[in-house]
Amino acid sequence: xxxxxxxxxxxxxxxxxSLPVSAANVEYQDKFNSEPVLIxxxxxxxxxxxxSENQNVxxxxxxxxxxxxxxxxxxxxxxxxxxxxxxxVLKSNTEVHRIGISGEYGWDIIEIDGKQYFAWNxxxxxxxxxxxxxxxxxxxxYVYEYTNSAKEIIAQRESGGDYNAVSPTGEYIGRYQLTYTxxxxxYSAENQERVAEQYVAERYGSWDAALAFWDANGWY
Numbered sequence: 001x002x003x004x005x006x007x008x009x010x011x012x013x014x015x016x017x018s019l020p021v022s023a024a025n026v027e028y029q030d031k032f033n034s035e036p037v038l039i040x041x042x043x044x045x046x047x048x049x050x051x052s053e054n055q056n057v058x059x060x061x062x063x064x065x066x067x068x069x070x071x072x073x074x075x076x077x078x079x080x081x082x083x084x085x086x087x088x089v090l091k092s093n094t095e096v097h098r099i100g101i102s103g104e105y106g107w108d109i110i111e112i113d114g115k116q117y118f119a120w121n122x123x124x125x126x127x128x129x130x131x132x133x134x135x136x137x138x139x140x141x142y143v144y145e146y147t148n149s150a151k152e153i154i155a156q157r158e159s160g161g162d163y164n165a166v167s168p169t170g171e172y173i174g175r176y177q178l179t180y181t182x183x184x185x186x187y188s189a190e191n192q193e194r195v196a197e198q199y200v201a202e203r204y205g206s207w208d209a210a211l212a213f214w215d216a217n218g219w220y
Contacts, residue, residue, distance in 0.1 A: 037079055039109070039116065047100045047109060049080060061100035061109055068110075068124045070094045075161065080107035080118040083153055086161060087117060093128065150211035151200075154220060163189045 037058065040048040047061040058080075070093060075086045080102075090096065100109030101121065108121040152161075158177040159165035166173050173180060173187060176196040183195055204210040204220070214220040 035079070049102075049105075049107070059102055059105035059107075061102040061105075061107075064098055064101050066098050066126065067095055068098045068126055069128045070096065070119075070123055071125050072123045074119055074123045076110070076112070076117045076119055078117060080105075082156060083149070085152060095128070096124070098124065150207040151196075154207065154211055154214055157214065158220075163187075163192060 036052045038050040038052050040050050040057070042048055042060075046063045049058045049061060050056065051058055070090050072092050074090045074092075074094075075082075076088045076090060077084045078087055079085070096119070097111045098108055099111050099116070102108050103121075106120055106122070107118045108124060110117055110119050110124075155161050155175050159175050161175060163175045165175065165177070167177060171179060173183065174192045175189070176192060176199075178192065178195055178199065182199065183191060200207055200210045200220075204213060210220045
């Protein structure tokens with residue numbers, strides 16, 4: 001047994017407590033679910049990302065203290081999973097503070113305004129392309145806090161969560177791949193959210209029912 005200092009992320013703020021974690025419980029995964037995680041600090045002062053339910057170590061993240069830059073519009077998340085809620089989206093070439101490098105596991109730990117989040121490391125670089133912009137000026141949008149994970153799963157399947165996505169045929173647009181007619185010429189995030197909620201409520205009654213239909217048919 002070895003002691004890890006567990007650090008619970010609550011709204012991006014880390015809280016510490018110590019308890020033993022068995023080395024036999026270490027479980028490395030290629031894809032992580034959207035369940036809450038803990039960040040543990042090991043004896044080398046590096047991070048361990050721990051499944052809060054099973055207390056299995058999912059992956060390691062080497063502690064660093066450096067400024068990096070986004071190489072594309074980048075989703076920032078509370079949990080290291082593409083199925084988890086987006087907290088914000090940063091524009092390409094935003095400077096951000098990285099505190100953990102996770103290598104092959106993909107999800108680096110970044111810090112914004114004293115809070116810790118996860119970002120996919122393929123889109124982080126130590127080299128800057130052009131003039132620096134502050135995070136405050138360079139946030140594309142703060143994303144709605146979804147209470148229904150089925151809604152987020154559908155959005156990720158339909159568009160990768162992109163409000164600007166357009167289908168190959170050009171018929172569908174946005175995060176939920178709605179028709180131009182449904183959106184009535186207003187392609188703002190706010191209108192997409194409103195129309196999507198109305199559509200799902202009228203057609204399926206709930207996002208869970210819409211997801212069940214999507215699972216069976218490949219569309220909703």
